[in-house]
Amino acid sequence: MICNKILEKIICLSNKINQNNKKPNNYGTNHILYTSEIHMIEAISTHKNVNASELAAIMGITNGAINQVANKLIKKGLLEQYRTNDNKKDVYYSLTTQGQIANIAHNNYHKEQYSCMEEYINRRSLEEINTINNFLDELINSWPSN
Template sequence: MDKRQLLMSELMDLCNEIIWLNKPELEAALKGVTLSEIELIEHIAMIPNANVTKLAAASYMTRGAISKLTKKLVAKDMIESYQSEHNKKEIYFRLTENGQEINTIHQDLHRSFLKRDQEVFQQMTDEEFDTIFRFIGRYRQHLKNR
């Protein structure tokens, strides 16, 4: 296996290990909410005037999938739709109180995962962080250009 294959394999294994380790805690804290719903709630919290197009791009999902997911979240009273006074054609989404609560729990879990893993990050130099960020940035740009 050459270095490229080994690097990609190690990255995939790392991501899978993190997901495997975090998933039970996420599921226990956020019962009844799927990982896709949690991700969409997080995007709606972060993206100003979140609409189907913006959410699809941020989630790497189709607009149809986002439409289905937003309907589920509206039915669960986690998000609500609204229209801008300046653009009555476009439909936007924002979190309800329930959605904000889910997002807060999710963000708290992220902080606890970072705290759990802080010993790894404390050992890293700024140069190591910069190298990793440069690699990820170049790779993501390469994929976007495809």
Template sequence: MADTPDILQLSSTWIRILNKMDAMEKCPRDFGSGDLLHCSEIHTMMVIGKRPDINITDLAASLGITKSAISQMISRLEGKNLVEKCRNPDNDKEILLRLTPHGTIAYLGHEQYHAKIYARMQEKLGDMTPGQFRFIATFLGAIEETADEFTQEQP
């Protein structure tokens, strides 16, 4: 088991990473469509791009946010002509979502952006062993579980 100073050092590094990620989330980017997109917008589009004709309920579950939040997000993305709604031909009450051609440009641009990030990380982590990767996965899983537990404890 790690000593308290080790846990505090990891915690301090983790907080710095969270602050940097938060700053990145707040800074919109153009992924080739000419639209400045926030992370929440492009990540919503990424799920839709990977699962065309997804419904709002499944999209909300996939992203871990409420259907109300997804509905607001879809309205914004529709306004930018990036996402379109259509009725399910088998269930007239169900709304399905897909990317427009304009949205597909941003989707593909974001895929290229991630490929660049992954390549850079591969350069930095390329000599790690499978055991080291498993350790990191366990570590990140523990952080996520702890975050989930504290989120559930909030009144």
């Protein structure tokens, strides 16, 4: 009975996350950005001088998907691509000023979104935090993959 209640809550959370990820947002650049777009911006911001195949590995998507999302972001003026003098084959990405603005706004969005959870966690004992982490690790490891 208790297990069923927990599983129902996990499914509810999963559904909320899925619904939230489907909604595009404006992150201060007058462009509506989908989750895949803003997460690519975030990944490029975090991993400087990253090429397309490295970005695909980081994000867990194909090179083709990287190219599709990158092309959309380039058209929106949020991303630039370049090649280096010593490697003319690989394509690298960097954020434009507008891409940096979107990334900052996205980071602020997450700070606001997670602030109540951070407060909750900060009130927990180390033992409680370990229990939560162990549960989440087990949940992640046992979650079915596609």
